[in-house]
Ligand SMILES: [Fe+2]
């Protein structure tokens with residue numbers, strides 16, 4: 001698979017996996033208004049995923065459309081970052097995972113709007129507007145939980161510590177990143193590390209939460225080496241199209 | 250959706266009251282009753298019950314379909330279903346607000362639901378076992394909801410009537426997407442067609458029962474009709490639903506599970522077989538396939554979310570204090 005296709009799939013798969021996770025929460029939120037809000041974010045992310053996957057399929061030129069890519073690939077063929085496949089957990093985990101992702105996504109998409117690949121730039125432009133809203137919302141909840149009650153503070157702190165080791169991958173480049181940056185299609189992920197850390201530290205401080213200490217950073221998702229959670233997520237998501245592969249739905 | 254009027258009326262109006270007569274004159278003239286207006290207590294109570302039941306139905310109704318969001322078979326279907334379930338949440342919120350204009354706080358209504366004191370439409374106590382059930386719900390359940398609710402856009406209570414206008418628009422989109430799912434299945438592979446027929450077999454009679462007990466057994470029809478909280482009787486609405494839906498099933502090439510179903514040229518209506526009211530009352534009493542699971546899912550969401558609501562409240566308090574100091 002070309003670096004170009006790989007690169008586009010990474011963004012599409014991350015959006016898809018997070019959208020899928022959030023979609024399972026709708027109708028079970030702590031506040032009914034949140035059902036509406038979570039559905040909004042999930043819908044936006046599915047929309048972004050469809051744009052990315054559709055484009056990846058076109059670039060690949062092997063006749064795979066968005067559904068072929070979403071429903072007929074195994075876990076090892078997915079290119080999402082590990083962070084988004086971490087389980088929903090409690091509302092604090094969902095919030096912190098969302099915040100870490102939204103902040104990264106917002107910054108990454110900002111870089112991609114400068115892509116020489118005009119299709120990528122256009123997708124990034126549209127997605128960034130949506131992501132700005134997601135980021136406002138998740139940052140707002142992060143602060144409310146961190147600076148809420150003793151219990152919410154403890155839950156938010158635990159979530160931040162548990163998810164921190166999955167943030168490093170967001171900034172780790174590999175050959176694909178290098179190649180895409182060289183062609184002016186992509187960017188060096190290292191470039192978003194400092195802006196991400198700066199804003200995350202500020203938000204955590206506002207939320208009265210400690211910034212988790214340095215730790216080993218889990219990675220591999222972008223290359224197709226995932227956590228155990230992804231297999232279950234895909235099993236559920238893909239069961240129907242795989243059961244009748246020739247069907248149109 | 251989803252009204253299902255299975256409850257009686259609280260008390261009887263006292264016609265000797267002058268305000269009462271003024272109220273009735275307004276009803277006769279077709280003037281809407283608005284929140285600040287005087288209204289008889291039984292009218293208020295009946296409305297709160299009906300609107301809150303309706304709101305609960307929207308919220309509980311998210312569950313059976315919500316089941317299938319994570320398993321929807323294409324990304325397009327997934328976003329349509331997700332948007333539909335989101336609409337139902339919006340309907341619920343909107344209806345709770347309408348009920349709150351009558352003086353009952355939302356939390357009280359939710360507490361009544363969780364305590365098993367408030368009802369919701371029994372249709373949601375049935376299980377969604379296959380993807381075709383999502384199609385059948387949109388087609389039949391939202392379809393029945395529209396028939397129930399369109400007349401309510403003319404009901405006497407202003408906020409409820411206006412809410413229904415907005416909600417009905419979205420319900421008709423839901424109905425179309427459900428029919429479209431059924432269409433694809435019915436015209437798909439043999440396995441897909443069988444899935445569609447199976448869903449129709451299981452959902453047909455529960456959908457027919459959504460209009461509530463027959464008029465002869467319905468204790469509240471008369472008063473609600475007089476108050477213009479109800480415009481047509483249960484049986485009239487049911488007949489309308491059947492007349493509208495049978496030709497749609499024919500277009501799908503699916504068979505409605507009723508051997509006695511036939512067109513009557515003289516009445517210009519479909520005749521249909523006996524309804525199993527035993528089952529209807531059994532499910533209302535709590536012994537449907539999913540009564541306990543549905544209610545428990547709502548209670549779990551509420552109880553597991555308590556710490557989040559507390560955190561939001563605590564944060565808001567702190568912010569207010571900071572604002573006061575600054
Ligand atoms: Fe609805």
Ligand SMILES: [Fe+2]
Pocket residue numbers: 250337391419420423
């Ligand atoms: Fe609906």
